Amino acid sequence: MEQPGAMRVDDVVAVIIQRLAEQRQVVPDYVVRDAIEAALRRRAPGLDMVPADVAEELINGFCTGIAAPEDDSATMPAVLSGDETGRLMTALGLAVHVAAFNLDRDRLHVAQVLNGAAAALVALGSAARAAHADGTSAVLLSPVTLRTVRTTVVGVLQGLQDRGWQAQHLDQAGTTALFGGVLDLLGAVP
Structure with missing residues (x-):
């Protein structure tokens, strides 16, 4: 039985790509997909749908804590x-x-x-x-x-x-x- 709010891997990847783009971070889809699939293999092998709580954890893990670019404007080259x-x-x-x-x-x-x-x-x-x-x-x-x-x-x-x-x-x-x-x-x- 499918959990309410469960997402396909493609949907999780799309949300991550969109959130990273909003933070001006460009990451190829395949990189995000590979990382998501690897995490799912470790946590819950064989799942077709990603449970809502796991999807939220993966999305937040990818998209939070990204450091702001350092300001080097005052630094000499x-x-x-x-x-x-x-x-x-x-x-x-x-x-x-x-x-x-x-x-x-x-x-x-x-x-x-x-x-x-x-x-x-x-x-x-x-x-x-x-x-x-x-x-x-x-x-x-x-x-x-x-x-x-x-x-x-x-x-x-x-x-x-x-x-x-x-x-x-x-x-x-x-x-x-x-x-x-x-x-x-x-x-x-x-």
Whole structure:
């Protein structure tokens, strides 16, 4: 017998996507769906309909507590050389490669890494073009871009070290050294 107020998974996903959009958060449907289905498998395998209390808990869990973006308007941008910018871009490209290679294993974590890498690459490319247009080699990066690079690199390292991501086709020592070097560089950048 169906509970009053029970929802289909599609409806729960739609409510979450709508609420996140109201908070100016864009998340692909499949990421939300995968997370909802994983939570339901753990809690109540085989359910066709999500009981109202469980649906409310899932919706609130996804949509509350989202941190407001930090205000960096008073913070000076970091100044990186062309070489340092290239190192960040290389690490982000490798992050995309490793994440995409593990898409079938860990879609939610992979989506977070790919989204962060895309945002950071766009910002890095734009900053590098601005530096070129100014005739300088000093690339100005916002604190949010640096945080995004750091979060993305850490996400890939967590995938490799803690989540069973595969990267045997890469030089493990070289990959880890590249990511570690970027994190060291970012630690030196305010």
